[in-house]
Amino acid sequence: MTDLWQDAMDHAVSAARGAGQVVREALLEDRMVMVKSSSVDLVTQTDQKVEQLIIQSVKEKFPTHRFIGEESVAAGEPCVLSDEPTWIIDPIDGTTNFVHRFPFVAVSIGFSVNKQVEFGVVYSCLEDKMFTARRGRGSFCNGDPLQVSDQKAIKQSIIATEFGSDRDPEVVDKIFSSLRNILCIPVHGIRSAGTAAINMCLVASGCVEAYYEIGMHVWDLAAASLIVSEAGGVLMDVEGGPFDLMSRRVIAANNRTIAERISGEIQAYAPARDDAAAPGADP
Numbered sequence: 001m002t003d004l005w006q007d008a009m010d011h012a013v014s015a016a017r018g019a020g021q022v023v024r025e026a027l028l029e030d031r032m033v034m035v036k037s038s039s040v041d042l043v044t045q046t047d048q049k050v051e052q053l054i055i056q057s058v059k060e061k062f063p064t065h066r067f068i069g070e071e072s073v074a075a076g077e078p079c080v081l082s083d084e085p086t087w088i089i090d091p092i093d094g095t096t097n098f099v100h101r102f103p104f105v106a107v108s109i110g111f112s113v114n115k116q117v118e119f120g121v122v123y124s125c126l127e128d129k130m131f132t133a134r135r136g137r138g139s140f141c142n143g144d145p146l147q148v149s150d151q152k153a154i155k156q157s158i159i160a161t162e163f164g165s166d167r168d169p170e171v172v173d174k175i176f177s178s179l180r181n182i183l184c185i186p187v188h189g190i191r192s193a194g195t196a197a198i199n200m201c202l203v204a205s206g207c208v209e210a211y212y213e214i215g216m217h218v219w220d221l222a223a224a225s226l227i228v229s230e231a232g233g234v235l236m237d238v239e240g241g242p243f244d245l246m247s248r249r250v251i252a253a254n255n256r257t258i259a260e261r262i263s264g265e266i267q268a269y270a271p272a273r274d275d276a277a278a279p280g281a282d283p
C-alpha cells in the first residue's frame with residue numbers, strides 16, 4: 001500500500017542531513033551566542049539559519065503545510081498544533097552543547113496530521129546517526145531497526161533527564177528532589193545527553209531505560225516521541241496520565257512499570273503550555 005506521507009518523510013530525512021552538514025561546518029567556526037528567555041537559554045545564528053533552510057525547502061515542495069519551529073516561535077510566530085499537516089522543527093536540539101562543542105547535537109523534524117505524529121526524524125549530526133520512525137512501521141537508526149530495553153527492574157536501569165534552562169530556585173529544588181528520589185531507588189545511574197531528542201533516541205535504542213523532563217517543548221519531543229513508541233516504548237505524563245505533546249512534560253520509558261515508578265518519584269509542576277497563547281487554547 002502506498003504511504004501518503006512517504007514523500008514528506010523522504011524530504012525530512014534529506015533536509016535533516018543537509019542541516020546536519022551546516023551544523024558540523026558551523027562547529028569549526030566562531031559561534032556568536034545570543035540569549036532568549038534567560039541568560040542560560042541560548043541561541044545562535046546557526047539555529048536560525050538551519051530552521052529557515054528547512055522551512056524554505058519544505059515550503060517549496062509542500063506549500064500548504066504549516067510549521068511550528070523553535071526559532072520562529074521565539075521570533076513571535078504562533079505555536080499552534082492544528083489538524084493540518086504540520087512540520088515541528090528543532091533546528092539544533094542541544095544548542096548549549098553546540099556552543100560548548102559538547103558532542104551531542106541533533107536536528108529534529110516531526111510531522112503531525114490531525115495532531116498525531118505521522119513520522120519523526122532525529123539526526124544526531126556529530127554521531128552521523130539518522131533516527132527515523134513512521135507511525136505503525138517501526139523505528140530505525142541508519143536503517144537498522146530499534147527496540148527498547150527489555151529490562152523490567154528499575155533498580156537495574158539507567159535513567160536520563162535534563163536540568164533545563166529554568167533557574168528559579170523553587171523549580172531547581174523540585175528538579176533535585178525528583179532526581180534524589182529516583183537516584184535513591186536506587187537506579188544504576190543517571191545520564192544527561194544535553195538534548196531531549198537524543199535522550200529519547202537512547203531510550204528507543206535500549207541504551208537507557210527511561211528519560212523524563214519537565215520544561216522542554218513540542219519541538220524537542222515531537223519527532224522523538226514517535227521514535228520511542230515505534231521502538232516499543234511508552235510515553236506518559238509525569239503525573240501518570242496520557243502524554244500530551246503541548247504540555248512540556250514527558251516520561252519516555254521502555255515499559256509502563258518503569259514509567260509509572262518514575263512518575264511516582266517526580267515532584268511535578270506545570271510550566272506554561274506551548275499552546276497557552278494560541279487562540280482557543282485552554283487557559
Ligand SMILES: O=P(O)(O)O[C@H]1[C@H](O)[C@@H](O)[C@H](O)[C@H](O)[C@@H]1O
Nearest residue numbers: 092093094095162164165195196
Ligand atoms: O533549546 P534546545 O533546542 O537546545 O533544547 C533543549 C533540550 O532539548 C532540553 O532537553 C534541555 O533541557 C534544554 O532546555 C535545551 O534547551
Ligand SMILES: [Mg+2]
Nearest residue numbers: 090093094220
Ligand atoms: Mg531543543
Ligand SMILES: [Mg+2]
Nearest residue numbers: 070090092093
Ligand atoms: Mg533548539
